Amino acid sequence: MINEQTEAPLLETRGLTKIFGSLRACDEIDLSIAPGEIHALLGENGAGKSTLVKMLFGVLDPSAGGILWKGDPVTIGSPGEARATGIGMVFQHFSLFEALTVAENIALALDGNVPIDRISEEARRLSLEYGLPLDPSAHVADLSVGERQRIEIVRSLLQNPELIILDEPTSVLTPQEADKLFETLAKLKAEGRSVLYISHRLEEVQRICDRATVLRHGKVTGACDPRQETPSSLARMMVGGEVAEISGAGLGEPGETLIEVRNLSAPSRSPFAVALRDIDLSVKAGEIVAIAGVAGNGQSELFDVLSGEEKVGDADAIRIRGKSAGRMGITERRLLGCGFVPEERHGHAAVTEMPLTANLVLSRHTSDSATFLSGGPLGLINTGAVAKAAKRICEAMDVRKSGEDPAAGSLSGGNLQKFIVGRELDRQPVVLVVNQPTWGVDAGAASRIRQALIDLAKSGSAVVVISQDLDEVFEIASRIAVINEGRLSSPEPASTMTRERIGLLMGGFHDGTGQAHAEAVHAH
Amino acid sequence: MDMTQAIILTIMTAATPLLLAAIGELVVERSGVLNLGVEGMMIMGAVAAFAIAQLTGSAGLGALGGLVAGMLFSLLFGFLTLTLVANQVATGLALTILGLGLSGMIGEAFIGLPGLKLAAIEIPLLSDIPFFGRLLFSQDPIFYTSIIAVIGVNWFLFRSRAGLRLRAIGDSHTSAHALGVKVVRTRYLAVMFGGACAGLAGAHLSIVYTPQWVENMTAGRGWIALALVVFASWRPTRVLAGAYLFGAVSIGQLHAQALGLGIPSQFLSALPYLATIAVLVIISLNRRMTLINTPASLGKSFVPER
Numbered sequence: 097m098i099n100e101q102t103e104a105p106l107l108e109t110r111g112l113t114k115i116f117g118s119l120r121a122c123d124e125i126d127l128s129i130a131p132g133e134i135h136a137l138l139g140e141n142g143a144g145k146s147t148l149v150k151m152l153f154g155v156l157d158p159s160a161g162g163i164l165w166k167g168d169p170v171t172i173g174s175p176g177e178a179r180a181t182g183i184g185m186v187f188q189h190f191s192l193f194e195a196l197t198v199a200e201n202i203a204l205a206l207d208g209n210v211p212i213d214r215i216s217e218e219a220r221r222l223s224l225e226y227g228l229p230l231d232p233s234a235h236v237a238d239l240s241v242g243e244r245q246r247i248e249i250v251r252s253l254l255q256n257p258e259l260i261i262l263d264e265p266t267s268v269l270t271p272q273e274a275d276k277l278f279e280t281l282a283k284l285k286a287e288g289r290s291v292l293y294i295s296h297r298l299e300e301v302q303r304i305c306d307r308a309t310v311l312r313h314g315k316v317t318g319a320c321d322p323r324q325e326t327p328s329s330l331a332r333m334m335v336g337g338e339v340a341e342i343s344g345a346g347l348g349e350p351g352e353t354l355i356e357v358r359n360l361s362a363p364s365r366s367p368f369a370v371a372l373r374d375i376d377l378s379v380k381a382g383e384i385v386a387i388a389g390v391a392g393n394g395q396s397e398l399f400d401v402l403s404g405e406e407k408v409g410d411a412d413a414i415r416i417r418g419k420s421a422g423r424m425g426i427t428e429r430r431l432l433g434c435g436f437v438p439e440e441r442h443g444h445a446a447v448t449e450m451p452l453t454a455n456l457v458l459s460r461h462t463s464d465s466a467t468f469l470s471g472g473p474l475g476l477i478n479t480g481a482v483a484k485a486a487k488r489i490c491e492a493m494d495v496r497k498s499g500e501d502p503a504a505g506s507l508s509g510g511n512l513q514k515f516i517v518g519r520e521l522d523r524q525p526v527v528l529v530v531n532q533p534t535w536g537v538d539a540g541a542a543s544r545i546r547q548a549l550i551d552l553a554k555s556g557s558a559v560v561v562i563s564q565d566l567d568e569v570f571e572i573a574s575r576i577a578v579i580n581e582g583r584l585s586s587p588e589p590a591s592t593m594t595r596e597r598i599g600l601l602m603g604g605f606h607d608g609t610g611q612a613h614a615e616a617v618h619a620h
Numbered sequence: 621m622d623m624t625q626a627i628i629l630t631i632m633t634a635a636t637p638l639l640l641a642a643i644g645e646l647v648v649e650r651s652g653v654l655n656l657g658v659e660g661m662m663i664m665g666a667v668a669a670f671a672i673a674q675l676t677g678s679a680g681l682g683a684l685g686g687l688v689a690g691m692l693f694s695l696l697f698g699f700l701t702l703t704l705v706a707n708q709v710a711t712g713l714a715l716t717i718l719g720l721g722l723s724g725m726i727g728e729a730f731i732g733l734p735g736l737k738l739a740a741i742e743i744p745l746l747s748d749i750p751f752f753g754r755l756l757f758s759q760d761p762i763f764y765t766s767i768i769a770v771i772g773v774n775w776f777l778f779r780s781r782a783g784l785r786l787r788a789i790g791d792s793h794t795s796a797h798a799l800g801v802k803v804v805r806t807r808y809l810a811v812m813f814g815g816a817c818a819g820l821a822g823a824h825l826s827i828v829y830t831p832q833w834v835e836n837m838t839a840g841r842g843w844i845a846l847a848l849v850v851f852a853s854w855r856p857t858r859v860l861a862g863a864y865l866f867g868a869v870s871i872g873q874l875h876a877q878a879l880g881l882g883i884p885s886q887f888l889s890a891l892p893y894l895a896t897i898a899v900l901v902i903i904s905l906n907r908r909m910t911l912i913n914t915p916a917s918l919g920k921s922f923v924p925e926r
Contacts, residue, residue, distance in 0.1 A: 191798040193796075194791060195791045195912050196787065203781065204799055237911050
C-alpha cells in the first residue's frame with residue numbers, strides 16, 4: 097500500500113483475511129476509505145462483501161490481517177467497540193426487533209443509560225433533519241420495509257459515526273425512496289462523514305460513489321473511480337468475464353390464453369399480510385408477463401393464490417387452460433401442467449437439510465409419479481430415475497455442487513436457485529409462475545435463469561415472473577404490470593413502459609392514496 | 621379468623637408456588653429459552669429445602685437451600701442447552717425426569733419426619749389492618765418474595781435497559797448478537813433466575829405449604845407454572861392473576877368435593893390445562909398479539925458465528 101495521500105485514510109485494511117473451514121471468504125483484502133467520501137464495495141453474492149463488513153463492524157473476528165483507523169491499528173472485537181470507534185452500520189437483513197417499538201429498537205443500539213423518552217425525542221429530531229420521518233412509538237411489526245430501513249439509518253446516525261456502512265440499502269426501496277436515500281447520503285458526505293456503500297447495482301454506484309473497490313471470490317480485483325468506468329467494465333471486474341447477453345428478441349406472437357385471473361380478491365390472512373384486490377391478469381402462450389413492485393405489496397400473496405398454496409372461494413376466479421382452478425390445490429394445478437417457484441429458497445422451495453434428489457421428488461411426486469415412483473400403490477421412490485433427472489437438471493442449469501447429491505442447504509444461493517428453477521423447467525411446464533427468480537443471485541446465474549425463462553416462453557409456455565428487479569423486468573418481459581398494496585395495474589407492453597411510469601405505479605399513483613405518498617416524498 | 625379469610629388464605633398459599641415458578645419461567649422464556657424442567661427444579665428445591673432445614677434446624681436456611689438447589693440444577697440445563705447447544709425441549713424433559721428421581725433418592729431418609737415450618741413475618745402496623753392485614757401482611761417470607769418478584773420482573777422487563785436487551789434476545793437472537801448484546805450470558809442469567817424461582821417455589825411446598833417430605837410432592841405444579849406463562853401471554857401481571865385463578869380452582873376443587881357437588885374432581889384438576897389451551901387458541905387468532913407478545917426465538921438454539 098504505497099499510497100501517496102495527503103491525509104491519512106479514515107479506515108484502512110491490510111491483508112484482511114477470513115477463513116471458514118476450507119473457504120477463504122476474504123483473502124488479503126486491502127481497502128482504504130478517505131474521510132468524506134462515498135466508497136463503493138462492489139461484488140457478486142458470495143464475493144465476500146458481507147464477511148468483510150462484518151469484520152469491520154466487529155461481528156466476525158479476522159483470521160489474519162489488520163484494520164487501521166485514522167492510521168492507527170485497532171482491534172474491533174464487538175459491534176459495541178465498532179460504534180465506540182465511530183463506525184455505524186445499516187444491515188441488509190435488518191437487525192430490528194419486530195415485537196419492540198421504534199424507540200426501543202434504537203435504544204438497544206446505544207450504549208449507556210439514556211432514558212427512552214430522550215431517545216424518542218432525539219430520534220424524532222434526527223429523522224426530520226435527514227428527511228427520514230419516523231414515529232418512535234410505533235411497533236416495528238407494523239412498519240413497511242422502507243420505514244424499517246429508516247430506523248436503521250437513524251439508529252446509526254444517533255451515535256454520530258464518522259463512517260457509515262450500508263449493506264445493499266436500495267434493494268428494498270422504490271426508485272423514489274432510493275432517490276431520497278441518495279439525498280441523505282449526500283448530506284452525510286457534506287458533513288464530512290464517510291460512507292461505505294455495498295451494492296451490486298452499477299448505475300447507483302456510478303451515480304453516487306467517489307471510489308469503488310471490487311471484490312471477486314474474496315479477493316480485490318479492482319479499485320477505480322466508478323465515474324470513469326462503464327457499467328460493462330465494472331461488471332467485468334465483478335464477474336471476471338463477459339456476462340452472457342440476454343436475448344428477449346424472438347418472442348413470437350402470443351397464442352391462446354393459458355392462465356387467466358378474473359376479478360380475484362382475497363382478504364389478508366394476518367395483519368401483516370396484504371389483501372389482494374380485484375386482480376385481473378391473463379397470460380398467453382409464448383409470452384412473459386412480469387409483475388414489478390416493491391416488496392410487501394402482495395407479491396407473495398399473489399403467488400400463493402396462483403400456485404394454489406392458498407385457495408380462493410370462487411373457482412372461476414382462476415382459470416388454467418380453460419379449467420376453473422380457483423379451488424384446486426398445488427398438486428392438481430401441477431397436473432394441469434403448471435410449475436411454481438416460490439421466492440424463499442430455504443424452507444419454502446427446498447428443504448435445506450435434504451439432498452437434491454429428495455427435493456426433486458418432493459415437488460414432483462405426483463406430477464411425475466410415472467417416472468419417479470414404482471411399486472404401484474406402495475409408491476416406492478425409484479432412486480435411479482430420480483438421480484438421473486437430478487443430474488440432467490444440474491447439467492442443464494450448470495448447478496455447481498460439491499459431491500454427487502449434496503444437501504440443498506450446502507449449495508450457494510445462486511446454485512440452489514438454478515436447481516429449483518431447473519427442477520420445474522425440466523418438466524416443460526405449460527404455465528410457469530416464478531416469484532423473484534434471481535433475488536440475491538449473482539449475475540452469471542441470473543442471466544442463465546433469465547435465458548431459461550425466455551426459452552421456455554419461446555417454446556410456447558405462459559410465464560409469470562414476479563420481480564422487484566427492474567433491470568430483470570425490462571430484460572425478459574413481453575408485458576409489465578405493477579403490484580401496489582394488493583392491486584395489480586393492467587399489464588402494458590414492455591416496449592412502451594418506462595421506469596418512471598413503473599416508479600409512479602409502485603407509489604400507488606393509480607388511486608387516491610398515491611397522492612399523499614407523493615407529498616410525503618416531496619415534502620423535504 | 622372467619623371462614624372467608626381462611627379460604628382466601630389457603631388460596632394464597634396454593635397460588636404462591638405457582639406464581640414464583642411461573643414468574644421465573646417467564647423471564648427464561650422472554651429471553652428465548654424454553655426450559656421444560658420447571659417440575660424437576662421445583663422438586664429439587666423442595667427436597668433440598670426440607671433436608672437443609674432438618675440438618676441445620678433452620679427453616680430460613682432451608683428456603684435458601686431450596687433456592688440454591690433450583691439454581692444449580694438450572695445451571696445443568698444452561699450448560700447443556702446454551703454451551704453444548706442441546707435441544708431445549710428434550711433437555712428440559714430430561715431435567716424433570718432426573719429431578720423427580722434424584723429427589724426421591726435424596727429424600728428417602730426424610731420420609732415421615734415432621735418438618736420445620738417457615739415462620740410468618742408480621743409487618744408492624746400493616747398487619748393490624750382489619751381483614752386485609754391478616755391476609756397480606758402476616759405471611760411467610762416466600763409469599764412476600766413472590767409478590768416482590770412480580771413487581772420487580774415487570775419493572776425490569778419493561779422499564780430497564782437490561783430488560784429491553786433480554787426481550788430483544790427473545791425476539792431475535794441473531795439481530796441482538798449483531799448489535800453486540802451478549803446473548804449466551806444473558807440467557808444463562810435468565811435460566812439461573814428461573815431455576816432460583818422454581819427452587820424457592822419447591823421450598824415453599826416442603827417448608828410452608830405442607831412441612832414434610834413426600835415423594836413427587838410437586839404433583840404437576842411445575843407443569844401448571846409452564847402453562848401459566850403461556851396463559852399470561854408472557855406478561856408478569858397476568859401471571860399474577862393466572863396463578864391466583866389457578867390457586868382458587870385447585871382449592872375450590874377440594875371444597876366442591878367436600879360439599880359433595882357433582883363435579884368430578886378430575887375435571888376440576890384438568891381446568892388449568894383447558895384454560896391454557898383456550899388462551900392459546902385465542903392468542904393465535906390474533907396474529908399481531910402473538911407477534912408482539914410471544915418471544916419469537918423461543919426454544920431456538922443460538923450458535924454465534926465467529
